[in-house]
Amino acid sequence: MKWRFFALFATLAFILVFVSSIDVVTLFHGSHNVIDITSSGNDINCTWCHQWVQDNLSSSAEGIHADFRCEDCHRIKDTEIVFASHGKSGEQAHAAYTPRCLDCHGGSGKQIGSKSAPPAPAFNETSPLYGSDVSAHKPFVNWSLGYNLSVGENEACLACHTNYSIKNVFKRPEYFDFWVKKDLSVSVIEIGSTNTTNISKFTESGAKHEFKAINQIKCEDCHSDVWQAANHTELSDLSEPISATKASHVCWKWHHGGGKEGNNPMHNVTCVDSEYSVSSNPSYPYTDYYDNITEFCSLSCHKPVVSTSSTAVPPVLEANVHAARRISCYDCHNNTYGSKTISDGPLFLYVKPNNDNETPRIDTSTHTSSNVYPERLFMHAETCIACKRAGAPSSDKRFKTYTEPNNTMLSDGTPI
């Protein structure tokens, strides 16, 4: 009987509700409750729909951009864009636009409330566009204009300055087969077919709004192939008092024995003391000179500190650049600038080791840098390093050098 009672009760309740109900239920509750937008700014809270982005910003290193309002970037007041607000309908954008990083970091930078956005050196310049061609990453910035992954050249900015993951696919000739003559003229026999190297800069979040501190940007995140080729501290020929490491891409030559271990520490890969423990050999006194790989890349070659008081500075070191310089060995080690040594003082280069950073000149008795300069840039380091690893021979030599991440080099068919 109990179930009959409940069935009867439920039926009566249903009929009562059906007969007495006068309202219908709207499909989207709240869809007729229109938000007041009568202020002069944005009245609609972006984080209602974009909380994830705010969380990313809050996770940025050193609080970069973390205390900004969404409007500070996405409704910048002095752009040409008219945003929708009370009394304004909006023209190029309604609620928001996607900014170029250089909207704030271009030109002389921008003041946003009490904070100032610093200009991005070189890339903030408009004439010539993105500054000097010496900026190593200028082609990246320039080419990114042609891709629609983000607006403007933002792809390039995001790649280094955020936790957005990057899968790099580097294509290079696999090897170079060439003659280096006594006068340092170069004769290329063969350029190998394209070799592809994949390097992944992976971060867990992959978030484009999660900004990195400057000291968190590591060259080797994207260029680990270069570091792999460079990270060879073994000597090419221990029988010689002057030898070279088997590093490729960077070097280099140093003295061993006779109390001159680790001479020329500026380019010396064994002076890197990083989390990879590259240099742990206690017999060499320079293990602490470079704190990490990025510092080595920068100070040893791609962005050395230059004395502003010196008048003998190679043009490539005077150019305003962003992260790194696209540089040739022969920019410094040539007939003009290569004669500056520590005894010539004042030195034009000051780098972290700062104890014996002479810039050896090319031996003008048999070589001249003007012979190699016209060669394609990727041949400069190949010719330079190959000769050093071969012990700076005075006769013509045929070399075959492999490109990063391979550090193999052959001289007349023999590994060096």
Add this chain to the structure above:
Amino acid sequence: MSTLKMVFAIMAIVFLGIVVLPYSASLFTGQHTWYELSEGYGSKCVKCHADIYGELSAGGHHKNIVGVDDGEECLICHRANESIIYANASRSRGGEEAHAASTINCGYCHFNSSNPTGAPVAGGFRLSDYYEKYGNDTGANASHYGFVVQSRETGILQNESESCVACHTKANVTIHFNVTTEATIVANNTYNTSHSYWVIEDITASNYTTYKEVKEG
């Protein structure tokens, strides 16, 4: 009491009821009391759509749009479409494309600077007539352009109204964002007879992830 007496008593009661009761009870009280339509329609909408009217009254806009808080506001939107012939007693029209009301998209008024209610134009999507008239509503930099335009392809609300409602009302919205967390960049150290130089051959998005945002009104 015998069965026969019981039947007789029931029949007597029923007969008494039929003879004595002056009225029959209607299933739905009031269903034969007709409205005078010339008095207006608005209050009649509220009879069934009181929840919507409550939202309008609580919101920042569209309330008191006719100056009187009597429910006539409903008609401003839901009879705004001038191409539709609605039922109209005073004009002896039975209604053609719609009877009492039609649903409408926000842009019907807000993309039309000549709209009869003087509703402000929503610019910045290249969808208003400002683009045709003045050329300034280009929408060239609108972050939400894709949302607005692609919402026209869905059938939940009319035209682009889903996107308008999502931001401008207190309707709950659940959004599943599918975003890229990685770019694949192809760089080629290419060369000719005199120069070697890096070329970015491709930049593509990869490694997508989905996350959910819930906007609660």
